[in-house]
Amino acid sequence: MHRRKLIKSMLAAPLLGAASASAQVGSGLTPSVGGYSANGEQAPLLPRRLKRGMTVGLITPASNAWEDEDIRFAIDVVKSLGFRVKEGQHLYQRTQYLAGPDDARAQDINAMFADPEVDAVFCLRGGYGTPRILPLLDYENIRRNPKVLLGYSDITALLNAIYHRSGLVTFHGPIAAQNFTDYTYGEYSKVLMHGESPVPLGAPPAFEGAPGRVERENRITRFAGGRAQGRLIGGNLTLMSSLIGTPYEPDYRGKILFLEDVGEAPYRVDRMLTQMWLAGKLQQVAGIAFGKFTEADINENTFSMEHVLRERCAGLGVPVVRGLMIGHVEDQSVVPVGAMAELDGDAGTLVLRDPVVA
Secondary structure: OHHHHHHHOOOOOOOOOOOOHHHHHHHHOOOOOOHHHHOOOOOOEEOOOOOOOOOEEEOOOOOOOOOOHHHHHHHHHHHOOOOOOEOOOOOOOEEEEEEOOOOHHHHHHHHHHHOOOOOOEEEOOOOOOOOHHHHHHHHHHHOOOOOOOEEEEHHHHHHHHHHHHHEEEEEEEEOOOOOOOOHHHHHHHHHHHOOOOOOOOOOOOOOOOEEEEEOOOOOOOOEEEEEEEEEEEEHHHHHHHHOOOOOOOOOOOOOOOEEEEEOOHHHHHHHHHHHHHHHOOHHHOOEEEEEEOOOOOOOOOOOHHHHHHHHHHHHHHEEEOOOOOOOOOOOOOOOEEEEEEEOOOOOOOEEEOOOOOO
């Protein structure tokens, strides 16, 4: 996810320093240590399925919307899904490109999971900032109070760190500050409300063909065949690469890794995938499912995105596909981090094997 565009579009300011130990104590927050290490042998925690009439906590753990009316729009979107909305205490805060100070954003997450009135937690948007608050989260509190956590883009860091440290299945899917297309609502409903399984994830929407007219935008590319099962980890490539070497990176062994990004040139995608390869992460996975790499900065003096993805991953000896409806697109799937799935490299499908809500 190309941060240069984001930062240039915001007011220029130095990056806020990491919270000092004294500041953390003063705020009532202390960095979490230890924690649950999720792996394929342990059954993950499942949140309750969503039902109309529940209360959804709305938070801004990364960046905030430009205007307050955009936040009110997001509240209306959540209400339109049939939920009551409980606003995070710091929902309207802004600190340059962050939605308030680190401790305030972390407090809202911890409070929503601790609040017995809140049934699920939706993120208003992504942007930048979630890795900064990972040491301030109360993972034991989250483990004791499993709830749906939904978002994507920069929220990737939260989704994977929480799964890794608490065992809770989290959900890479639409943010509150967007209208749901029919496709998006269908994907959201089957995973989070109906709890269906087995069910395909990210399959392209139906296309009405005709003589001389076939699907062009949403095609599945099969880089490497075969079939594999494993628990899902992943999300935004930029965020996954930023977690490498930290206490919050998930265990890659035997996992199905799904990746997407926005605004990244092929050479930057190459750099991040190469980092993951050099760190030994790509060699550990059971399969790779690429979503969409949208708004890529491509010129004539470059490899294509297809070339980069194929070269970095097709020779790993595991199934690899590209083009699932995962990422910064209007028609968007919901992918549960921590769920058991099957990737078929020949069919070009990703199938959720087990229910992910209780």
